[in-house]
Amino acid sequence: MSVEIRDGKKILVTPISAEDLKDIKIGDIVYLSGSLTTCRDVAHRRVVEEGREIPVDVRNNAILHAGPIIRPIDPDNGKFEMVSVGPTTSMRMEKFEYDFVKITGVRVIIGKGGMKENTSNACKDFGAIHCVIPAGNAVVAAVCVEEIVKAEWRDLGMPETLWNCRVKEFGPLIVSIDSQGRNYFEEKKIEYNKRKDEQVAKISEQVKFIK
Amino acid sequence: MTQVEKMTDMIAKFVGHTAKKLPDDVIAKLQELRAKEDSPMAKVIYDTMFRNQELAVKLDRPSCQDTGVLQFWVKCGTKFPLIDDLEALLKEAVIKATFETPLRHNSVETFDEYNTGKNVGKGTPTVFWDIVPHSDKCEIYTYMAGGGCTLPGYAMVLMPGEGYEGVTKFVLDRMTTYGLNACPPLLVGVGVATSVETAALLSKKALMRPIGSHNPNERAAKMEKLLEDGINAIGLGPQGMGGNYAVMGVNIENTARHPSAIGVAVNVGCWSHRRGHIIFDKDLNCEVLSHSGVKF
Numbered sequence: 193m194s195v196e197i198r199d200g201k202k203i204l205v206t207p208i209s210a211e212d213l214k215d216i217k218i219g220d221i222v223y224l225s226g227s228l229t230t231c232r233d234v235a236h237r238r239v240v241e242e243g244r245e246i247p248v249d250v251r252n253n254a255i256l257h258a259g260p261i262i263r264p265i266d267p268d269n270g271k272f273e274m275v276s277v278g279p280t281t282s283m284r285m286e287k288f289e290y291d292f293v294k295i296t297g298v299r300v301i302i303g304k305g306g307m308k309e310n311t312s313n314a315c316k317d318f319g320a321i322h323c324v325i326p327a328g329n330a331v332v333a334a335v336c337v338e339e340i341v342k343a344e345w346r347d348l349g350m351p352e353t354l355w356n357c358r359v360k361e362f363g364p365l366i367v368s369i370d371s372q373g374r375n376y377f378e379e380k381k382i383e384y385n386k387r388k389d390e391q392v393a394k395i396s397e398q399v400k401f402i403k
Numbered sequence: 404m405t406q407v408e409k410m411t412d413m414i415a416k417f418v419g420h421t422a423k424k425l426p427d428d429v430i431a432k433l434q435e436l437r438a439k440e441d442s443p444m445a446k447v448i449y450d451t452m453f454r455n456q457e458l459a460v461k462l463d464r465p466s467c468q469d470t471g472v473l474q475f476w477v478k479c480g481t482k483f484p485l486i487d488d489l490e491a492l493l494k495e496a497v498i499k500a501t502f503e504t505p506l507r508h509n510s511v512e513t514f515d516e517y518n519t520g521k522n523v524g525k526g527t528p529t530v531f532w533d534i535v536p537h538s539d540k541c542e543i544y545t546y547m548a549g550g551g552c553t554l555p556g557y558a559m560v561l562m563p564g565e566g567y568e569g570v571t572k573f574v575l576d577r578m579t580t581y582g583l584n585a586c587p588p589l590l591v592g593v594g595v596a597t598s599v600e601t602a603a604l605l606s607k608k609a610l611m612r613p614i615g616s617h618n619p620n621e622r623a624a625k626m627e628k629l630l631e632d633g634i635n636a637i638g639l640g641p642q643g644m645g646g647n648y649a650v651m652g653v654n655i656e657n658t659a660r661h662p663s664a665i666g667v668a669v670n671v672g673c674w675s676h677r678r679g680h681i682i683f684d685k686d687l688n689c690e691v692l693s694h695s696g697v698k699f
Contacts, residue, residue, distance in 0.1 A: 219444065221443075221444065221447055258468075259468075260468060261465075261468055261505065261507055275464060275505075276464055276465055276467075276468040276507075277468060278467060278468045278469065281551070281554075281584060283584075304551070304584065305583070305584035305643070306584075324642070324644070326447075326448045326451045326452065326641075326642050327467075327551065327586050327642065328452065328455070328466070328467045328586050328673060328674060328675040329451050329452060329454075329455035329466075329467075330455070330464075330465065330466065330467050330468040331455050331458040331459045331462060331464050331465075331466060332451055332454055332455040332458060334464070335458060335462075349518075364447050364448075364451055366444060366447075366448075366642075366644060376644070377583075377643075380643075380644070380645060381579065381583075383638065384579045384583070384637050384638060384639060385579055387636060387637045387638055388575050388576070388578070388579045388637050390636075391575060391633035391634075391636050391637060392568075392571055392572050392575050392633075394633065395568075395571045395575075395629045395630065395633050396567075396568035396571055396572075398625070398629055399566070399567035399568060399570070399571060399622075399625075399626055399629065400566065400567070400568070401566070401567050401622055402563060402566045402567070
């Protein structure tokens with residue numbers, strides 16, 4: 193069972209199957225327990241463009257678009273502490289995400305802001321979701337990390353290293369693309385743009401200062 | 404300890420404090436907006452934000468991992484004894500704060516494209532100078548300009564025929580394209596002036612004004628209110644995910660303009676608006692106006 197309800201919270205526990213995500217819809221709020229790996233620009237490029245094998249198994253697990261602040265505890269034995277971690281703009285990974293999901297089999301992508309068709313098609317075709325964690329909340333996110341299990345591709349430097357974490361009730365995660373391919377931000381933007389045009393017209397009537 | 408060392412330490416400590424605790428006016432405004440949201444999603448987002456700010460103080464960590472590029476707007480009296488040393492000591496204070504707080508390394512040298520690892524570089528921290536004649540005081544605004552809220556920044560010159568209607572469209576267009584990803588509720592700074600650089604600088608200085616303050620010009624103040632209500636009515640809400648309030652305020656700063664041009668710029672501060680305001684006298688006695696309870 194990969195979806196648990198505890199204290200009214202819906203918690204996805206890795207490994208997660210496509211079937212587990214079937215009833216999760218855009219706008220839902222969920223949490224994640226288990227395997228979460230930070231993965232951003234260059235790691236996506238290595239997997240998709242360079243064809244390199246990702247050294248952390250993210251199949252049926254989760255990735256986080258983020259560049260954390262890490263403190264070494266015992267770096268010779270690979271021990272690190274997560275000080276501060278928050279999502280970065282997911283849109284930068286949009287270009288790679290269809291192929292990334294296809295190749296790696298990742299189920300949950302966490303980041304900031306919306307993504308577009310490459311990602312929503314991947315979510316629909318391969319059974320995955322994209323979620324946002326409210327940004328600017330780096331301490332809330334860091335304290336959900338129980339342990340940094342391993343660090344790979346460390347040649348990329350602290351922000352870009354694949355930090356494979358064991359997390360407990362990481363969230364809140366707001367589902368922005370579901371496995372049917374519905375896209376929360378893209379649907380919202382239609383509303384926002386309509387109301388924006390109305391407001392521009394309304395305000396313009398009251399600021400005719402040049403006469 | 405020399406006076407230069409003393410002021411360096413005080414600035415470093417104050418900058419570190421602003422990474423962990425938001426200014427009083429921002430906290431008060433976020434509390435007000437939190438109470439006025441009714442959707443379950445907006446409530447969860449605000450609960451997370453307030454829990455994060457409590458944990459940041461409790462665990463003594465920066466509340467957001469992006470501690471930005473440091474920017475200082477200095478209003479320095481010509482008789483302030485450390486005026487000659489100020490720019491160098493601000494840079495030193497940023498290096499000190501970077502290791503003590505700790506702050507993320509956010510200074511990448513352009514063209515050579517490497518991170519200096521010290522959070523300072525050519526021209527960073529940014530220092531905006533205003534010289535105040537016949538004064539021996541030094542007033543400093545500190546600001547952590549994070550990547551997310553720097554991205555929506557935009558300036559252009561409109562033709563007078565576009566008028567303030569054009570200014571309105573310029574600002575609102577930016578909110579629905581970039582603003583929603585810049586961590587609303589935002590503080591929106593607008594510069595209305597004579598060229599791109601005058602408008603751009605004013606749009607940043609506008610973000611240093613306290614929330615709830617108004618432009619002294621009656622029409623400009625009216626436009627601040629119209630834009631605030633208008634952006635809220637778009638419904639972006641917290642984090643751009645929908646809700647009743649998307650801004651903490653709109654601050655407009657202005658100058659006169661060339662008859663043929665309206666320079667306009669917009670700059671935004673995210674909900675985690677890490678602005679500090681401190682005033683030193685000639686003996687380095689200081690008063691902190693942005694944050695209550697700061698001790699040196």
